[in-house]
Amino acid sequence: MKLFTSIGRGWMDGLLAFHDSLAVLGETVCETLALPLRPGRFRGRDFLVAFQRAAFDGLPICTGIGFLLGLILAFESAAALRTFGVESYVADLLAIGLFRELGPLVTAIVLAGRSGSAFAAEIGTMKVDEELDALSTMGLPPVRFLVLPRTLAATFAMPILTIFVELAGLVGGAIVLKMMDIPGAVYWGNVVRTADTFMITFGLAKAAFFGMLVGFVGCCAGMRTRTTADGVGVAATSAVVGGIVSVAVSDGVIAVVCHFWGV
Amino acid sequence: MVRLEHVDAGYPGEVVLRDVSFEVNRGEVFALLGGSGCGKSTVMKHMIGLNPVLAGDLTVAGERWTAKTRAALCRRIGVMYQSGALFGSMTCLENVLLPLEEFSGLKRRAREEKARSLLADVELLDAAEKMPSEISGGMRKRIAIARAMALDPEVVFLDEPSAGLDPITSSALDDLVLRLRRERAMTFVVVTHELPSIFKIADRCAMFDKARRGMIALGTPTALRDGSEDEFVRRFFNRGES
Numbered sequence: 001m002k003l004f005t006s007i008g009r010g011w012m013d014g015l016l017a018f019h020d021s022l023a024v025l026g027e028t029v030c031e032t033l034a035l036p037l038r039p040g041r042f043r044g045r046d047f048l049v050a051f052q053r054a055a056f057d058g059l060p061i062c063t064g065i066g067f068l069l070g071l072i073l074a075f076e077s078a079a080a081l082r083t084f085g086v087e088s089y090v091a092d093l094l095a096i097g098l099f100r101e102l103g104p105l106v107t108a109i110v111l112a113g114r115s116g117s118a119f120a121a122e123i124g125t126m127k128v129d130e131e132l133d134a135l136s137t138m139g140l141p142p143v144r145f146l147v148l149p150r151t152l153a154a155t156f157a158m159p160i161l162t163i164f165v166e167l168a169g170l171v172g173g174a175i176v177l178k179m180m181d182i183p184g185a186v187y188w189g190n191v192v193r194t195a196d197t198f199m200i201t202f203g204l205a206k207a208a209f210f211g212m213l214v215g216f217v218g219c220c221a222g223m224r225t226r227t228t229a230d231g232v233g234v235a236a237t238s239a240v241v242g243g244i245v246s247v248a249v250s251d252g253v254i255a256v257v258c259h260f261w262g263v
Numbered sequence: 264m265v266r267l268e269h270v271d272a273g274y275p276g277e278v279v280l281r282d283v284s285f286e287v288n289r290g291e292v293f294a295l296l297g298g299s300g301c302g303k304s305t306v307m308k309h310m311i312g313l314n315p316v317l318a319g320d321l322t323v324a325g326e327r328w329t330a331k332t333r334a335a336l337c338r339r340i341g342v343m344y345q346s347g348a349l350f351g352s353m354t355c356l357e358n359v360l361l362p363l364e365e366f367s368g369l370k371r372r373a374r375e376e377k378a379r380s381l382l383a384d385v386e387l388l389d390a391a392e393k394m395p396s397e398i399s400g401g402m403r404k405r406i407a408i409a410r411a412m413a414l415d416p417e418v419v420f421l422d423e424p425s426a427g428l429d430p431i432t433s434s435a436l437d438d439l440v441l442r443l444r445r446e447r448a449m450t451f452v453v454v455t456h457e458l459p460s461i462f463k464i465a466d467r468c469a470m471f472d473k474a475r476r477g478m479i480a481l482g483t484p485t486a487l488r489d490g491s492e493d494e495f496v497r498r499f500f501n502r503g504e505s
Contacts, residue, residue, distance in 0.1 A: 041365075046352070049352070126350075126351075129346050129348055129351075130344040130345065130346055130348040131348045131349075131350055131351075133313055133342075133344065133348065134342065134344055134348035134350075136312075136313060136337075137311050137312065137313065137337060137340065137342045138337060138342075138361070138362050138365070139333070139334050139337030139338060139365075139366070140361075140362075140365060
């Protein structure tokens with residue numbers, strides 16, 4: 001009996017969370033659409049603070065991870081490709097892998113861990129301290145104050161971080177190929193030939209979309225924080241898990257759709 | 264000013280208090296009393312429009328809380344939360360400025376002047392540029408009162424203003440409430456269970472009991488202390504003694 005009760009509760013909690021997220025999504029969309037009409041109402045300073053923390057403070061870790069990613073990818077693939085004497089194709093593999101897929105995906109995972117959890121913890125703490133109630137009773141929608149600036153900050157931060165991950169990854173790959181006596185000119189020439197403008201733009205657009213997802217999921221988790229001792233911790237965890245899952249699922253959907261559209 | 268008629272208070276699926284009826288008159292300090300967990304904060308949450316009532320009728324300044332009236336009603340009330348609920352990323356001055364920026368329509372200089380005069384009213388002009396984390400709990404509550412008064416509300420709700428404060432700070436906060444009531448003719452609804460505070464500031468009070476899930480007394484604090492025949496009311500006012 002207990003098992004059925006807990007399964008039922010789990011489902012109900014999940015449905016309620018989905019319902020709440022939809023409500024926040026609706027409000028966020030309305031506020032975003034209203035932004036050009038009333039730009040003065042946008043909390044620009046909150047956006048800049050969130051943007052600085054998400055983008056600039058995240059640059060060192062993203063660059064480091066990108067560099068290691070490129071290094072490992074190049075090392076592992078070069079070993080296999082060398083068997084066929086085509087190790088110069090590592091550049092093609094890296095360019096396609098980083099610009100189209102791994103760059104945005106890995107950056108989104110890092111952003112979920114750094115900023116998604118931070119958004120959830122910030123908003124969750126505000127909820128526990130009754131600051132969200134204070135906003136509501138002042139007639140100020142918490143979505144406009146808290147969700148919109150952070151979601152937009154994550155959306156704009158992601159392409160910047162992704163560019164750094166991709167460039168650092170290419171540098172990592174270059175170092176490996178240099179060690180394998182492949183001339184730098186050949187490597188960079190292959191990268192430029194493979195990575196066309198569409199591929200780069202597509203990857204960055206996907207990055208912005210992932211940023212929006214991570215930011216929104218983090219903020220939603222914060223808004224749903226329970227006022228218990230472990231409430232903020234649970235919210236931060238669910239922001240990271242929810243952010244990564246939503247990015248992975250949407251990346252899969254985008255990959256399938258692109259395959260059928262021949263993109 | 265605030266009227267509750269046969270209100271069931273609580274949350275969806277959970278009635279905390281049944282059939283609550285009372286009226287708060289303009290210009291009075293009205294206290295909501297009761298033991299911990301009796302539902303007094305729940306009643307206040309209905310009064311400030313955070314939660315809808317489960318049954319009955321609740322009006323603030325003659326209006327019900329609906330989606331249509333919400334925006335206007337929010338500007339006619341001020342709320343001080345138990346923790347102060349100041350925004351940690353803003354200075355004390357910015358906290359008081361926020362409602363003025365959003366709703367007052369005043370020019371920048373006029374807004375700042377008004378915010379500074381509100382801070383002077385609560386005797387905390389020196390703390391204007393400090394962050395909430397840099398000031399004490401009592402100061403945070405006074406800043407929260409200044410913020411609550413920013414739009415010259417008709418009624419101010421105070422949730423446990425004395426909670427966590429030493430007797431001297433608590434008494435100073437009571438003096439502040441009395442002075443503001445006198446100078447600005449504001450109505451105050453105060454959630455508290457601090458007896459010295461109740462006797463000092465409250466004109467009338469409503470008392471709730473968790474066990475009976477309802478309002479058990481209504482009147483002036485002295486009348487309830489001296490004249491009530493209810494065992495719980497007598498014990499409450501005599502600090503646990505019958």
